[in-house]
Amino acid sequence: MTQLTIPSRFYTDENHYDFDKRQIFYKSWQFVGHVSQVANRGDYFTTKIVDENILIAKGEDEKIRAFFNVCPHRAHSVATGAGNRKLFVCPYHAWSYRLNGQLVRAPQAENVDGFCKNDIKLREVQLETMLGLIFVNLDDNATSLKETYPGLEEGILSTRTGIENMKPVFERDIEHSCNWKVSVENLNECYHCPSVHATSITQLYETESYSCDVYGPFMRHFIARKRDRDVHGDLHSWFIWPNNVVEVFPIHGAVSLRRVVPLGPSKTRYHYSWWVPEGLSEEATQEVVAVGTEYCNTVCREDAAVVACVQAGLESIGFDRGPLIVTSQAAEQSENAIAHFQTLYADTLKAAGEAL
Numbered sequence: 001m002t003q004l005t006i007p008s009r010f011y012t013d014e015n016h017y018d019f020d021k022r023q024i025f026y027k028s029w030q031f032v033g034h035v036s037q038v039a040n041r042g043d044y045f046t047t048k049i050v051d052e053n054i055l056i057a058k059g060e061d062e063k064i065r066a067f068f069n070v071c072p073h074r075a076h077s078v079a080t081g082a083g084n085r086k087l088f089v090c091p092y093h094a095w096s097y098r099l100n101g102q103l104v105r106a107p108q109a110e111n112v113d114g115f116c117k118n119d120i121k122l123r124e125v126q127l128e129t130m131l132g133l134i135f136v137n138l139d140d141n142a143t144s145l146k147e148t149y150p151g152l153e154e155g156i157l158s159t160r161t162g163i164e165n166m167k168p169v170f171e172r173d174i175e176h177s178c179n180w181k182v183s184v185e186n187l188n189e190c191y192h193c194p195s196v197h198a199t200s201i202t203q204l205y206e207t208e209s210y211s212c213d214v215y216g217p218f219m220r221h222f223i224a225r226k227r228d229r230d231v232h233g234d235l236h237s238w239f240i241w242p243n244n245v246v247e248v249f250p251i252h253g254a255v256s257l258r259r260v261v262p263l264g265p266s267k268t269r270y271h272y273s274w275w276v277p278e279g280l281s282e283e284a285t286q287e288v289v290a291v292g293t294e295y296c297n298t299v300c301r302e303d304a305a306v307v308a309c310v311q312a313g314l315e316s317i318g319f320d321r322g323p324l325i326v327t328s329q330a331a332e333q334s335e336n337a338i339a340h341f342q343t344l345y346a347d348t349l350k351a352a353g354e355a356l
Contacts (some may be wrong), residue, residue: 003339004321006346006356008314011179017265020180021046021050023223024242024345027139029148031244031259032056033130034275035164037082038064045082049138050262054125055079055088056134059099064123066136067101078122088122097122131156132164133246133257141169149240152218159236160248164309166275169285170292174270174300180243180262181345183270186256186307188212188219188239188337191251191325196302211329212337217241217344219337239337241344251291252284253277266311270304272296 010016032047033056044057046069053069055078069077076092079085087104088097101122109115126137128145130153135145146153153270156163176183186192190210209224221237236248245258259271274292276285313319324342327334346356 002323003326004182004323005338006321006342008320009343010356011187011311011314012265013179014265017179017262018350018353019352020262024348025050025262026052026135027142028242029137029145029240031133031240031257032066033134034166034168034257035064035129035134036167037134040084040238042084042086043082044079044085044088044099045076048137051094052138053077054136055122056127056136057085057088057099061100063100064127064129064134064204065100066127067122068125069094070123072103072120072122073106076133092347112319132166134162137229148157149216149218151215152238155215155218155220156238156246156248157301158253160253161248162253162277163275164329165278167278168273169276170274170289172272172296172300173270174296174304176260176268176270176304177308178268179266179314180268181341182310182314183260183268184239184243185341186303186310187245187260188221188341189335190221190223191333191335192306196306197299197308199298212334214337214340219340221337239341249274249291252280252288254288254291256292263305270300272300281319 030049032054033045037043037045038056041058041060041062042082044055047054047056055067055069056062056064058064069079071078071090071092073090073095074092076090078088078097089095091174094107095103098104101124103117103120106117109117126140126142128135187222190207193207206224211222213220218241219239221239222234224234232273235250238246240246243260247256247258249256251278255275257273257275261269261271263269274288276288324335324339326336327341349355
């Protein structure tokens with residue numbers, strides 16, 4: 001039986017977007033950064049999980065922690081941007097917190113009967129690292145990263161080691177005028193490569209070699225490099241439910257990290273960065289930067305155009321559901337990975353008591 005896409009309302013409706021926020025993004029492991037961003041005691045950076053403002057900091061005990069970036073007093077944020085601090089001081093009323101989130105000082109609190117500083121701290125968020133990548137989960141009851149994605153770490157290590165020691169060399173945010181699921185689905189198939197990327201991807205890779213292996217909540221895409229394969233190797237792309245990608249690129253041991261960030265029912269930010277091994281020569285590093293820049297100016301622009309057009313079609317009264325090309329074996333001309341992604345989405349709906 002032909003598998004149909006999920007109904008278009010799940011890509012356009014405000015209520016479904018709210019469902020995605022609360023039932024998917026606030027309950028899943030979200031990639032937020034790299035350990036190099038908090039290398040020293042007191043290093044911190046802020047980020048967002050959809051609408052939730054999150055603070056990541058390295059404590060005096062060398063432990064990396066995550067907190068809701070919300071002062072327990074009157075809800076002002078306690079930090080912005082990134083940097084190094086000994087204390088986090090809320091700019092509203094100067095309540096001060098240690099790097100472990102514990103309240104240190106609240107002006108005039110000593111004059112309040114029964115006030116106990118030890119009872120007040122920033123609300124902590126689950127944080128785990130994998131291969132130097134920092135993930136957080138806003139659900140206090142979430143299973144561990146390793147339990148959620150069994151075999152993922154070993155799989156990535158089979159294609160690239162040393163990610164924990166890499167450094168960023170190229171980064172860009174790209175706006176997608178579409179629902180986050182449209183961006184994710186576009187990332188998870190090469191069915192469109194011959195038509196959309198005829199002068200880019202298809203010139204670099206043997207698209208007929210494309211394959212996709214499904215491992216529950218993550219997938220591995222593979223495509224062979226056309227030229228210099230023995231020197232550089234092939235492209236392995238690891239999609240991690242619901243919106244993260246680790247791409248192992250065939251140039252100087254580079255890795256590209258992707259994060260699809262929902263900004264609204266029909267607006268998404270595609271965060272795109274390239275990382276290289278420490279000690280890589282300046283000449284080789286600039287080659288990676290050039291490839292990343294070229295990829296961004298070609299493939300990323302081509303994708304941004306098609307996902308915007310898809311979103312417009314999803315909002316049309318002339319469309320609701322379409323047939324997917326699901327073949328017995330995932331290949332270039334198939335949409336098996338999209339079918340699996342939509343199955344994961346349908347499972348989330350079912351678990352929350354919803355239905356397609």
